[in-house]
Amino acid sequence: MKRIPIEKLLIEHPQKVLVLDGGQGTELENRGININSPVWSAAPFVSDSFWEKSSRERKVVEEMYRDFMNAGANVLMTITYQANFKSISKNTTIKTLPAYRRFLDQIVCFSRRLIGEERYLIGSIGPWAAHVSSEYTGNYGPHPEDIDYYEFFRPQLDTFNENEDIDLIGFETIPNFHELKAILSWGEDIISRPFYVGLSVHDNGLLRDGTTLEEISAHIKGLGSKINKNFLLLGVNCISFNQSTLILKALHEVLPDFPLLVYPNSGEIYDPKEKTWYHPTDKLDSWDVTVRKFIDSGARIIGGCCRTSPKDIAEIAASVDTYS
Ligand SMILES: C[S+](C)CC[C@H](N)C(=O)O
Ligand SMILES: N[C@@H](CCS)C(=O)O
Ligand SMILES: [Zn+2]
Numbered sequence: 001m002k003r004i005p006i007e008k009l010l011i012e013h014p015q016k017v018l019v020l021d022g023g024q025g026t027e028l029e030n031r032g033i034n035i036n037s038p039v040w041s042a043a044p045f046v047s048d049s050f051w052e053k054s055s056r057e058r059k060v061v062e063e064m065y066r067d068f069m070n071a072g073a074n075v076l077m078t079i080t081y082q083a084n085f086k087s088i089s090k091n092t093t094i095k096t097l098p099a100y101r102r103f104l105d106q107i108v109c110f111s112r113r114l115i116g117e118e119r120y121l122i123g124s125i126g127p128w129a130a131h132v133s134s135e136y137t138g139n140y141g142p143h144p145e146d147i148d149y150y151e152f153f154r155p156q157l158d159t160f161n162e163n164e165d166i167d168l169i170g171f172e173t174i175p176n177f178h179e180l181k182a183i184l185s186w187g188e189d190i191i192s193r194p195f196y197v198g199l200s201v202h203d204n205g206l207l208r209d210g211t212t213l214e215e216i217s218a219h220i221k222g223l224g225s226k227i228n229k230n231f232l233l234l235g236v237n238c239i240s241f242n243q244s245t246l247i248l249k250a251l252h253e254v255l256p257d258f259p260l261l262v263y264p265n266s267g268e269i270y271d272p273k274e275k276t277w278y279h280p281t282d283k284l285d286s287w288d289v290t291v292r293k294f295i296d297s298g299a300r301i302i303g304g305c306c307r308t309s310p311k312d313i314a315e316i317a318a319s320v321d322t323y324s
Helices: 008-011 026-031 040-046 056-071 083-091 098-114 127-133 150-161 176-185 213-226 241-254 286-296 310-323
Strands: 075-077 120-125 168-174 195-199 232-238 260-265 269-271 277-280 299-302
Touching: 008 232, 026 040, 026 056, 026 075, 040 056, 040 083, 040 269, 056 075, 056 098, 056 168, 056 213, 056 310, 075 232, 083 098, 083 150, 083 176, 098 120, 098 150, 120 269, 127 168, 150 168, 150 176, 150 241, 168 176, 168 232, 176 195, 176 213, 213 241, 241 260, 241 286, 286 310
Parallel strands: 075 120, 120 168, 168 195, 195 232, 232 260, 260 299
Antiparallel strands: 269 277
16 A cells, blocks of 8 residues: 555544654675775665675675564655755765756665555755764864755755655754754745654753753744644654663653654764764663653664664554554
């Protein structure tokens, strides 16, 4: 059965909770794909050989999506987190805007064909931070207010705006308040498809740049009816698993009526120089307990981020079935 528009589902089925796939980049890495590249998880797609039917890398990506779907994911993401025009044009042979747009459309078309018409497809857009690896510090240099975020996002955003295979645009892992304010200042002429923002939040409950969730909520409330009607969900992603229930609860407390999404990472720490993860920690709670708390805190989409796998998604899906 073909999916109903996500904006409709959120309103007309208030009990429905969707299950998102896991961290695609790190899961590809687990499966032997080299993503140690300035375009990170987009690396396999930039080589022409990926698009040949016999490509080993292509088979790995297809198998990964199948495993996430078999685990119970009904929302999947394009693997385009670090495929912004700046990173792609600087580091690959794709140099022009038309070639870039064809490249992204090819990834979207490939992903949609794999997931079918009944599941939702998110067009993943990583933050400005992605190309300088400051997702977990929010350090945007001395003048984050002067960065031209629109110029940075526009090529990727426009391509997703115009591609009907995309159900929801995801601005992921946003660590800086200036960047968040820029995104939320854009009207329907700039973001013309449903979208969400996933915040990158520190274990102490502050946005990575030190902004409090209260400040974020005050900003959103202050926008009032001027806010883009396509802004459907706010949430947190790539935050540590063990802190995620408290962080989501805090977000729900300051924005009790806003639909939320949450997809924590494993809790490991990312070393951007080595591009490796370290410091694994034990889970203090099971996914089952965690998912129940997420739902109590207003979560409508739940999944995993970096270093989570189809096994995590299967546990999330089973708990979502039980509690929603
Ligand atoms: C979400 S992080 C693990 C993505 C990779 C990072 N932007 C880097 O380039 O190292
Ligand atoms: N959707 C991206 C998020 C990285 S933080 C991925 O899972 O690879
Ligand atoms: Zn992540």
